[in-house]
Amino acid sequence: MSTVKSKKLQIGTDATSSNNFTIYQPATPDGTLRIGVGNADSPTEVGKFDSNGYVATNAPAFSAYLSADQSVSSGVITKIQFDTEEFDTNNCFDNITNYRFTPTVAGYYQINASLRSEGSSLSLAAFYIYKNGSSIFIPALDTEHSSTTHISGSTLVHCNGTSDYIEIYGRVDGSSPKFGNDNCRFSGFLARAV
Amino acid sequence: MILYEKIKTLYTELTDEDFTPEGTIMLQNDSDGKGDYIKSWNHPTLAKPTQEQLDGVQ
Numbered sequence: 001m002s003t004v005k006s007k008k009l010q011i012g013t014d015a016t017s018s019n020n021f022t023i024y025q026p027a028t029p030d031g032t033l034r035i036g037v038g039n040a041d042s043p044t045e046v047g048k049f050d051s052n053g054y055v056a057t058n059a060p061a062f063s064a065y066l067s068a069d070q071s072v073s074s075g076v077i078t079k080i081q082f083d084t085e086e087f088d089t090n091n092c093f094d095n096i097t098n099y100r101f102t103p104t105v106a107g108y109y110q111i112n113a114s115l116r117s118e119g120s121s122l123s124l125a126a127f128y129i130y131k132n133g134s135s136i137f138i139p140a141l142d143t144e145h146s147s148t149t150h151i152s153g154s155t156l157v158h159c160n161g162t163s164d165y166i167e168i169y170g171r172v173d174g175s176s177p178k179f180g181n182d183n184c185r186f187s188g189f190l191a192r193a194v
Numbered sequence: 195m196i197l198y199e200k201i202k203t204l205y206t207e208l209t210d211e212d213f214t215p216e217g218t219i220m221l222q223n224d225s226d227g228k229g230d231y232i233k234s235w236n237h238p239t240l241a242k243p244t245q246e247q248l249d250g251v252q
Binding site: 099 | 215223224226
């Protein structure tokens with residue numbers, strides 16, 4: 001039995017380097033195995049494994065929340081200003097200006113959101129998932145509670161990895177309606193790249 | 195007076211049903227500092243009010 005010891009193994013010898021792959025160990029070993037596109041002399045990493053298996057390094061995931069109550073007008077579908085990030089692995093969420101998620105990898109994303117509605121004499125609380133400025137889904141709608149209520153929901157959405165973006169809008173009908181900072185959250189992650 | 199109330203003042207025949215998520219009128223605010231506006235108006239008989247009409251409601 002023979003053992004081949006090498007830090008890089010190129011798969012393919014095509015004249016076009018992007019048709020070849022390289023399995024390699026990083027220059028400074030860190031317990032990971034990398035897979036790259038290109039020849040062994042300059043592969044571009046596309047995958048990474050460690051002792052636990054595949055490590056998803058290029059899979060956007062984020063979670064953001066509302067840091068203070070947001071007052072709204074009754075009956076008006078209003079974008080929720082998720083202004084604080086809990087995490088944002090690929091810097092795809094804008095928590096400053098547009099409060100939107102614009103993922104940089106094409107694929108199917110699970111989008112989760114929750115809304116805490118506050119006010120009095122409430123007749124309706126709902127939130128909407130918007131893609132590229134238009135509502136695509138109303139995951140939750142409550143007409144049963146006249147004061148504080150908490151609703152949540154999720155869906156899968158395809159994003160092209162360049163221009164597609166996701167936002168959450170909410171609506172509360174009643175007196176002094178607002179989105180409560182407690183439990184207003186927006187999160188998402190890549191479920192499957194395409 | 196909020197937008198919803200202005201519209202109801204202009205068109206007293208409108209009901210709350212017109213403003214439900216399945217209704218004919220959709221009001222929106224994009225949290226961009228521009229305020230509430232009529233996102234869509236699909237009422238079968240009443241015309242979408244102009245900004246001038248809305249501004250005239252006290």
